[in-house]
Amino acid sequence: MALLQEVEQVNPMKSIRIEKVTVNMSVGAGERLAKAMTVLNMLTGAKPCPRRAKKTIREFGIKKGENIACVVTLRGRAAIDFLKKAFEVIGYKLPRRVFDKFGNFSFGIKEHIQFPGVKYDPALGIFGMDVCVTLERPGYRVARRRRKRAKVGKSHRVTREEAIEFISKTFGVKVEG
Numbered sequence: 537m538a539l540l541q542e543v544e545q546v547n548p549m550k551s552i553r554i555e556k557v558t559v560n561m562s563v564g565a566g567e568r569l570a571k572a573m574t575v576l577n578m579l580t581g582a583k584p585c586p587r588r589a590k591k592t593i594r595e596f597g598i599k600k601g602e603n604i605a606c607v608v609t610l611r612g613r614a615a616i617d618f619l620k621k622a623f624e625v626i627g628y629k630l631p632r633r634v635f636d637k638f639g640n641f642s643f644g645i646k647e648h649i650q651f652p653g654v655k656y657d658p659a660l661g662i663f664g665m666d667v668c669v670t671l672e673r674p675g676y677r678v679a680r681r682r683r684k685r686a687k688v689g690k691s692h693r694v695t696r697e698e699a700i701e702f703i704s705k706t707f708g709v710k711v712e713g
Contacts, residue, residue, distance in 0.1 A: 549674050552694055552702045557615040558668040562605040565598065571660045573606045575648050580618055582608045622667050623707050625650045632713040639694030642668040671699050
C-alpha cells in the first residue's frame, strides 16, 4: 500500500495545477462599467472583456445585448500572482462549501480597495468582484481539443479533497467547515 502511494506522488500526470483564474465584475451599464474596467485592468494587469446582458430586466434598467459586466481570465504566473493578493484580502481562509465536486472554487471580494497597495480614488468608486479558480491535471486537453475529443476519466479528475489539500499546501489557505 505504501508503495502504491509513493508511485502516485511520482507520477507527473497526477500533479494538480491552476488552469485559470477568472475575475468577474458585474456592475451595470454606462460610466460605471468603464470605471470597473479601469479598476480590473489596474488590479490584474490584463485587458478586461465586456460581457453583454442575456435578457432585458426592466426593474434594473438593463436591455438585452447591452454591456453590463467585465471579465479577465488569467493563466500561468499572472494567475498565481493575482491569487496570492486575493488570498491576502480574504485573510487566507475559505469555507469548505466554495469547492465544487470537480475541485474548482470561487469566492468574492467586496471592495477592491482591500488589495495591498490600492488606495481609494473618489473618481473611480468602490467595486466588488468574483474570483473563480479552475484546477486540473495534465491531460485535460483531450476534453477540449478539436480532433479525437474524449472524456476525462473519473479517476483523473480533481476531487474536492485534493483541491483543498493543494490550495492549503501551495498558498497556506485554511479551509474551514
